[in-house]
Amino acid sequence: MKKIGVLGAGAWGTALATAAVRAGCDTVLWAREAEVAASINASHENTLFLKGVALPPALRATTDMADLGDCDAILIVSPAQHLRTMSAALAAHVRHGVPFVICSKGIEISSGKLLSDVVTETAPHNPPAVLSGPTFAAEVAQGLPCALTLACTDKAVGMALVEALGAPTFRLYYNEDIIGAQIGGAVKNVLAIATGIVAGLGIGENARAAVITRGLAEIVRFGELFGAQAETLMGLSGLGDLILTCSSTQSRNMSLGKAIGEGQTLESIMASRNSIAEGAHTVEIVYKIAQDNNLDMPITESVYHILKENRDVRSVTEALLARPFTDES
Numbered sequence: 001m002k003k004i005g006v007l008g009a010g011a012w013g014t015a016l017a018t019a020a021v022r023a024g025c026d027t028v029l030w031a032r033e034a035e036v037a038a039s040i041n042a043s044h045e046n047t048l049f050l051k052g053v054a055l056p057p058a059l060r061a062t063t064d065m066a067d068l069g070d071c072d073a074i075l076i077v078s079p080a081q082h083l084r085t086m087s088a089a090l091a092a093h094v095r096h097g098v099p100f101v102i103c104s105k106g107i108e109i110s111s112g113k114l115l116s117d118v119v120t121e122t123a124p125h126n127p128p129a130v131l132s133g134p135t136f137a138a139e140v141a142q143g144l145p146c147a148l149t150l151a152c153t154d155k156a157v158g159m160a161l162v163e164a165l166g167a168p169t170f171r172l173y174y175n176e177d178i179i180g181a182q183i184g185g186a187v188k189n190v191l192a193i194a195t196g197i198v199a200g201l202g203i204g205e206n207a208r209a210a211v212i213t214r215g216l217a218e219i220v221r222f223g224e225l226f227g228a229q230a231e232t233l234m235g236l237s238g239l240g241d242l243i244l245t246c247s248s249t250q251s252r253n254m255s256l257g258k259a260i261g262e263g264q265t266l267e268s269i270m271a272s273r274n275s276i277a278e279g280a281h282t283v284e285i286v287y288k289i290a291q292d293n294n295l296d297m298p299i300t301e302s303v304y305h306i307l308k309e310n311r312d313v314r315s316v317t318e319a320l321l322a323r324p325f326t327d328e329s
């Protein structure tokens, strides 16, 4: 795998394209907006989504999806709710057998499907893989070290991707569990909003640790429903990403929760940003799936009540704390 296409030139797509160039791949980055492609090609900077980070001159950007036609693998990095449209459009341009590596984190709201199922439906001749882990885009783009899970049910394809994209500062660990690798990344965003709310309310570091740990129990319950392997949920794409995202306001999800906890409205926060906070969307479908399947996910439910039903942050938090005591499973 020598030529890599990256679909989506937001912060993460840009960082991943940079990592692919560093790993020695001929890399083409597709941007939806001409302004983004132009700034990457002319000044080696993504001024809209990753301002201030110098990108490698070898990175080429395009707005023409046909330019990805001869790639050996494609990384899909659109927001999760746009992945269906992106995958279907891409399938018309690339060869059969070229893997579609899902780098977005979320679950399709309209269907309740994992993104790998969305790829299988829209691009049946392109095997899905998943790249997920604790990785803030800006750090990856600067070449700081990180580690991620590369999941693919076909080990030969998965290992070929690891060999092509992996580097000393971009360590990839192969995992066959493509389902588990998607669950942690999707649900941790909701839990990061919860820890952000804790920070915004100023109710302490102990409460944050409690939300992370009981949040992990929610990830495990949710993962079991989909058939995820427990080891995957405890790995980079699960616990690893949960710890990172719930520990830093570099996270868009955590900072969104913090602003909510400080009294701002979801609408005003969204209006002030051009970046995606997936948890604010994912919470809707995680809540629905939990309700439909009788899963106990009280932290997720609380985030849903606050974000989607406009309930009072302090009352919801008090109700969460006042739940009956139970065993630690």
Ligand SMILES: NC(=O)C1=CN([C@@H]2O[C@H](COP(=O)(O)OP(=O)(O)OC[C@H]3O[C@@H](n4cnc5c(N)ncnc54)[C@H](OP(=O)(O)O)[C@@H]3O)[C@@H](O)[C@H]2O)C=CC1
Residues within 6 Å of the ligand: 008, 009, 010, 011, 012, 013, 014, 030, 031, 032, 033, 036, 049, 077, 078, 079, 080, 082, 086, 103, 104, 105, 106, 135, 136, 137, 138, 274, 275, 276, 277, 278
């Ligand atoms: N940022 C990070 O640190 C990480 C992000 N991720 C995940 O990667 C995914 C993308 O996030 P990120 O790159 O940060 O996004 P950003 O918030 O930086 O940028 C928004 C992205 O969304 C794209 N976009 C906006 N509207 C549409 C649309 N209607 N159709 C298709 N694409 C659209 C933009 O495309 P365009 O450039 O063409 O306008 C751009 O790529 C998310 O699922 C996120 O959870 C995963 C790991 C780390």
Ligand SMILES: O=C(CO)COP(=O)(O)O
Residues within 6 Å of the ligand: 105, 133, 134, 135, 136, 137, 189, 192, 241, 244, 245, 250, 251, 252, 253, 254, 276, 277, 278
């Ligand atoms: O997924 C991420 C880190 O692994 C990025 O988190 P945010 O989308 O909350 O910024």
